[in-house]
Amino acid sequence: MYGFLIGVGVLLVLSIIWMVYRIQTLVSVVKGSDKKIASGSNKVNAILFVLFLIGTTILMFWYSIKEFDNYELPVASEHGVITDQLFWITMAVTGVVFLITHVLLFVFPYKYQYKDDRKASFYPDNNKLEIIWTAVPAVVLAGLVISGWMAWSDITAPAPEKAHVVEIMGYQFAWEVRYPGKDNVLGDYDYRLITASNSHGVDFTDKNALDDFPSPVVVIPKGEPVLFKIRARDVLHSVFAPHMRLKMDAVPGMPTRFWFVPTKTTAEMREETGNPEFEYEIACTEICGRGHFGMRKVIEVVEPAAYQKWYSEQKSFIQQNPALTAGLKSDVKELAEIQLVESKK
């Protein structure tokens, strides 16, 4: 019944629009305005451009100012401060260009709307003007590019020797984290070794792997360089830590990396944002299938001392699951057993 009523309503509205349309067509034929070069609508359109300009400018500034704290994510890494600065410098430069060009674009239609008694200026070219507006954008862009390039070179430079290594592996649809353990060297891995109990495919015949440990959250120290070693197990993923201004694809078959220095602990950030539940998060930003929108991992930034303490308390893979050492060669097995004994102390 409702469907029928809605149908009738729609039909009624459509027929009214139809009538209005026909009537205005006939009126314009009678008035002969369809024969004129520019009818009264020309003026209406010209005015609408100016109104559009004023309206949208007000709307833009109002919303941009009102919402600033909502869209400006707090930044928590050293390089993030620099890229944010670049972002806002670019915003200022492009913002000015945006406003000037749009004022011209929408005021000209009003100012130069058609008049029967006026003739447009025949002004086909001016090489001087062309050169100016080729050169000026080129210089401005060069400035932006060079500052961007310097920042980019620093960000992508090799990580410092002492950087804390964390391996992040993406798979459908979660992240897994592996720390290198006491030796600060990640053990080898091979995707063919992946099993239900060895989801990273860690190769335990490599001695470096014996002290590697997993963690449900990414714990990192404040103020010290951290190196994310990033890989993927099945399809492309992308590690995105918005507050760290960090993003890097996870590629199956090709390990990638990104290093940075976190500047605020989670606790400090909770205070700054006034949100006691604040967590640094990692999201996936490369389409990876059905669960793409749910690949959340928490980063916990702590003071360096707390980090060292936490780090030394973690249990390695083989401590958590001694069965992983089954089938190892005798010398490696010995080392593994020493570990197991240590953990029982």
Next chain:
Amino acid sequence: MATASVAHHDAAHDDHHDHEHHDNFITKYIFTQDHKMIGKQFLVTGMFWALIGGFLSVLFRLQLGFPDLSLEFLRPLLGGWIDETGKLDPTFYLALVTMHGTIMVFFVLTAGLSGTFSNFLIPLQIGARDMASGFMNMLSYWFFFISGVIMFISLFIKTGPAGGGWVVYPPLSALEQAVPGSGLGMTLWLVAMVFFIASSLMGGINYITTIINLRTKGMSFSRLPLTIWSFFLTAVIGLLSFPVLFGAALLLVFDRSFGTSFYLADIYVAGEALPNTGGSPVLFQHLFWFLGHPEVYIVLLPALGITSEVIATNSRKPIFGYKAMIVSMLGITILSFVVWAHHMFVSGMNPFLGSIFMFLTLIIAVPSAVKVFNYLTTLWRGNLIFTPAMLFSIGLVSFFISGGLTGIFLGNSAIDIQLHDTYFVVAHFHLVMGSASFFGMVAGVYHWFPKMFGRMMDAKLGYIHFWLTFTGVYLVFFPMHYIGIAGFPRRYYNWTNFAFTEHYTDLNMFVSTAAIVTFAAQFIFLFNFFYSMYRGRKTTANPWRSNTLEWTTPIEPGHGNWPGEIPTVYRWPYDYSKPGAAEDFIPQTVPLSQTPESNLPHEQEMVKLEVEIMREEAEVLVANESKH
């Protein structure tokens, strides 16, 4: 003189032709070889796809704006893709964004725009009887049609259409285990794209050949309308870049079906380690974007060409900096091939490459800026007539500025780290490439409708359509910048899983509403289009009082375009409001010798030469006449 006699020969042939040949329905409307009808076929097919593509976007905007809304009412249409709780299936959501992208980029803005206007306008504006190869032109359309049929079928199969994003990055697009759309849906996607590539190559070869070889007498490259320049360069870009996509797709087919490892390495999926090693997913990205970036200009350049023509005509002023416009288009054409890796700053490729591509990318902003300034100067001190086409052209310039400026953020690799694959990117390319090109296409339809169908579209409906669409597009895409700066990733089914994305439900609702209204406004255009086709006011020969050649044909040009001799061209196409001239336009066919009152000093010198040429031409005509 060769051109003149060839043209004459054609004309004679054509007269002859008319007597014995009558088009039946099939040869006139279906397997036609007439460039005008093929152009219209591309247009109507493009409009069909635009509706489908737009409708898909409405579906996923419903999900994004109203995540709690029960979509039960869509079950009759979507069936199993609506789950028991009335929610859209997340896999199907991915399929929707994938197909929306594919359809809009390739079927609407490549085929619908280039296909329509290159076919329709090239012979008419350069003074040719038809395309260089009418048969290949027909094949071009029908390959596109087949491609469309295959893509359309893929929407309805059980496992759903391709769902790995329109960029179809492997391994996701190669592994059926990873997402169901990578099964049959992806196979159909690849087959459809092969047909599509073949179609655009045949079209492109035709456009280039026609423009180089079939220009009428006097139509030198420096007298071509900017529309033709843009179609020419677009075809060149397409010809050089589409084969690379074909190569990329072929290797993907091998990886999917024949066990090769071009893109696949070290994969453990669905509880099983695959045998593939040594491939590189990044290789696919390089190959894809080698087409993918030029593709942006393939859809944009024709729109800019149309805009140049429409703005000049309706400003009653020559386009400012005709040569600079050509040079900047050439610059864009060349640079478009060396910026592709700016889509891959954080793909894991060597950061040094990132630096190189950042420099190259920001260079391409310079010719784009020049174009904008030239448009503005064209409007300056003009005598502007706001036809619907003019409104849409001004709208295009606005989008081109807004979306172009955000490109400066994204082209800067340091800033791109944060913005990559967020809604900032979505906002950027929907404005600069999607909406700008779409507006160019609509402007073209309003402007050349009288030439296509011999009738006028209703201007008032055109105004309403423009203001609703223009405001609508900004209301949809401008807010996405805020969402993007806030870090919202694209292709997310919803944003409830993360604390940093838990706000802006209101803004997303607003965007979705604006999108639905904007989509609905397009039906005004559709009505106007089809109604005016049959019942619109009859047009005059030159309704916009324009200079270009197409307006010298009969109101409804038959096969061969000009009933008699092809007109000769004596001047460039932008002699609007020339000082001294009585009217505010002088068509290209008016000899300089007839307009001594308005000739510029250097043109006055050319008059003598012109008179000589005209005499020679008359002699050739007489000679030909006696032969027959």
